[in-house]
Amino acid sequence: MxxxxxxxxxxxxxxxxxxxxxxxxxxxxxxxxxxxxxxxxxxxxxxxxIPRNLISEAMQAVIAHPEKYKVALNYGGSQGSPNLIDSIKKFHVENSIGGLTQEILDRNEIIIGPNGATSLLEGIAHVLPPGIVITSDPMYYIYCDFLERQGFEVVTVPEDDNGIRTDVLREKLGGSGLGTRKNDVRFFYIVTINNPTGTILSNERRAELVQIATELSINVGRKIPVFFDKAYENLVHDPTVPPLQSGLLHDDYGIVYEIGTLSKILAPALRIGYMIGNDCPFLRAMIQKTSDVGFSAPLITQEIASYLLDHHVQRQxxxxxxxxxxxxxxxxxxxxxxxxxxxxxxxxxxxxxxxxxxxxxxxxxxxxxxxxxxxxxxxxxxxxxxxxxxxxxxxxxxxxxxxxxxxxxxxxxxxxxxxxxxxxxxxxxxxxxxxxxxxxxxxxx
Ligand SMILES: Cc1ncc(COP(=O)(O)O)c(C=O)c1O
Known part of the structure; x- marks a missing residue:
């Protein structure tokens, strides 16, 4: 039959x-x-x-110090290892990454994804309902392809040398562009150093994007988040590039989230991605999502990453x-x-x-x-x-x-x-x- x-x-x-x-x-x-x-x-x-020797040193240190790295080979909590969250905070403040201060970080939460930044991106598409996602063109095809399979509509805005063109974005969001469909915009997804083009989103554009998302939020009467994917932000190697500023510096309404990864500076196999942003039901849903797909990122790699951030990151x-x-x-x-x-x-x-x-x-x-x-x-x-x-x-x-x-x-x-x-x-x-x-x-x- x-x-x-x-x-x-x-x-x-x-x-x-x-x-x-x-x-x-x-x-x-x-x-x-x-x-x-x-x-x-x-x-x-x-x-x-990939710092093989340092990873090996970190692994031994984690195993040898259970008083600090508790139950490193057991399940972890779904927000992420407290050690790693502290290390990420310290890493940002001490190196003034994105101009982030202790005060801004204290005002926001950090969560660790279950499996790299990719898993956080995937989580976003589960806890937010389908609708329109605004991103730049060329786009990070891996995520955009997934978003469309997940039922989202990806609307792209061409970029120039400074990143996504905010003038074209304003036009698209205006009357002759999306029209009333602007009510369907679920989120903005912006890769700060774009994959595939390598274009660096300028500080002016970062501020303007937050401004546009804020205006749209006010216009439709509900918060519309902006996710800045800063996967390559620690890999600025041209000395002529000015220090890059975090979108969180301009966030008055708690709509900005930054997604970072340790894949590019330590090792992709550690699968450590994190998100920084305002505590709200969305963030709590993201933590639950981590629990649902595997309880937490492997605690041992979180602790290894914490050790490496504390001891070796700048030289690395x-x-x-x-x-x-x-x-x-x-x-x-x-x-x-x-x-x-x-x-x-x-x-x-x-x-x-x-x-x-x-x-x-x-x-x-x-x-x-x-x-x-x-x-x-x-x-x-x-x-x-x-x-x-x-x-x-x-x-x-x-x-x-x-x-x-x-x-x-x-x-x-x-x-x-x-x-x-x-x-x-x-x-x-x-x-x-x-x-x-x-x-x-x-x-x-
Ligand atoms: C723009 C962008 N975001 C996220 C990722 C994936 O990061 P992770 O290894 O933490 O999942 C990549 C990897 O190439 C990327 O290019």
Whole structure:
């Protein structure tokens, strides 16, 4: 007897088909050759930035001091380890991160996500009802794709060199834009150092965004939160960038939340993400959500992170940034030398580990000649190499996946790509860029 398949929720149905980017990455990963293929597509941190010895030292210290790190191998509380919360507070105040003071932090709460910043982002989409989410274009595709599967409508606003364009945002929120649908805006999601573009949201824009969200809240008669995702905020490695200010400095109504992660400065595998913001029913729902999905982040990694923040963080951040600074400079040089003639713009390279390139007249989409050359799927054995031993392949993140499919940048997105200088070493990235230059020549044929 033929039975119908399980009944899936709308989210389940939407999630049963892999997101385009996941499908592409999985296809590539399936036969990735470590010593031959080059991955400038993945958002992994550089292995050399991960402080293995310090993590080992921290683990031993945590186990050896149960009087401070109580029950470190047991379940934790769902708000997060008190040690870690204190360490995060101290880390911000002592280093004046974002200009945050003891007074501002005392006025707000800190919670630890069950599994990195990603799990907090996911939690937000569960405790807030579906509606419109405002973000910038290009967008952080991983979260935006999830939001849409979860039933939200993502409305994107293009960015310029200073981040999301607040003039366009005001227009969209005005009468001729969303009109009465502005009542459906659930939250703003703003990545302060954008993924994929590496664009740094200026301090003026931060203040203005909070102002716009405050005005909209007053207009619709209910608080509309702004979530600043500051995943890369500790990775500003260009000395010309002025100190960045937290959105919390401008928050009069308790609508600003900041989401941070220790993935990029310590290790993604610790899975430590945190959120700072006003205590209210929303925040308490987020804590309950952590309990619901696994009680707490693993307490042992929270305590390790606390130890590292207390003892080693500043030197660790300096070392990490020194590494990325050098790589960014070198990679920028390779881009100029090999692709300078065919790109019309290049953002990023000042913080985090992405460059975002716009090509002149060269398509970067999955079905383009450029992509086929680099994935060795042209069908021409002289280019691809024999099936048993394909020539070196390069994986990058095509812009078509980074721009909103119904936004204003669909066409230009087809000529863009994100190049990560995080994971691979400089020499491999040089090779990748040289191959991209060959791919340009091939695409022009
Ligand atoms: C913008 C942004 N937010 C969040 C994350 C994920 O952080 P976590 O490792 O803490 O889940 C990333 C990782 O690449 C990111 O780029």
């Amino acid at each position: 033929n039975l119908a398949d399980f009944v899936l929720s709308e989210y389940g149905t939407a999630s049963s088909i892999p997101a385009p980017i996941n499908r592409m990455m999985a296809a590539f990963a399936a036969d990735f050759r470590q010593d031959k293929d080059i991955n400038v597509g993945v958002g992994y941190v550089n292995e050399r930035t 951040i300096d070392t990490v940034n020194q590494g990325y600074r050098q790589k960014a400079r070198a990679v920028k040089g390779f881009i100029e030398a090999h692709l300078g003639d065919v790109i019309s713009s290049c953002s990023g390279g000042k913080a985090g580990f992405y460059f975002y390139l716009t090509f002149d007249g060269i398509q970067t989409t999955e079905d383009s000649a450029f992509f086929k050359y680099l994935s060795r799927t042209t069908g021409d054995v002289a280019i691809d190499g024999p099936d048993t031993d394909k020539n070196p392949r390069v994986i990058y993140l095509p812009g078509e996946f980074c721009v909103h499919p119904h936004g204003d940048l669909v066409e230009i997105g087809k000529r863009q790509l994100r190049l990560s200088y995080g994971f691979e070493e400089v020499e491999r990235i040089r090779e990748a860029i040289e191959l991209m230059s060959e791919a340009v020549d091939y695409a022009k044929r």
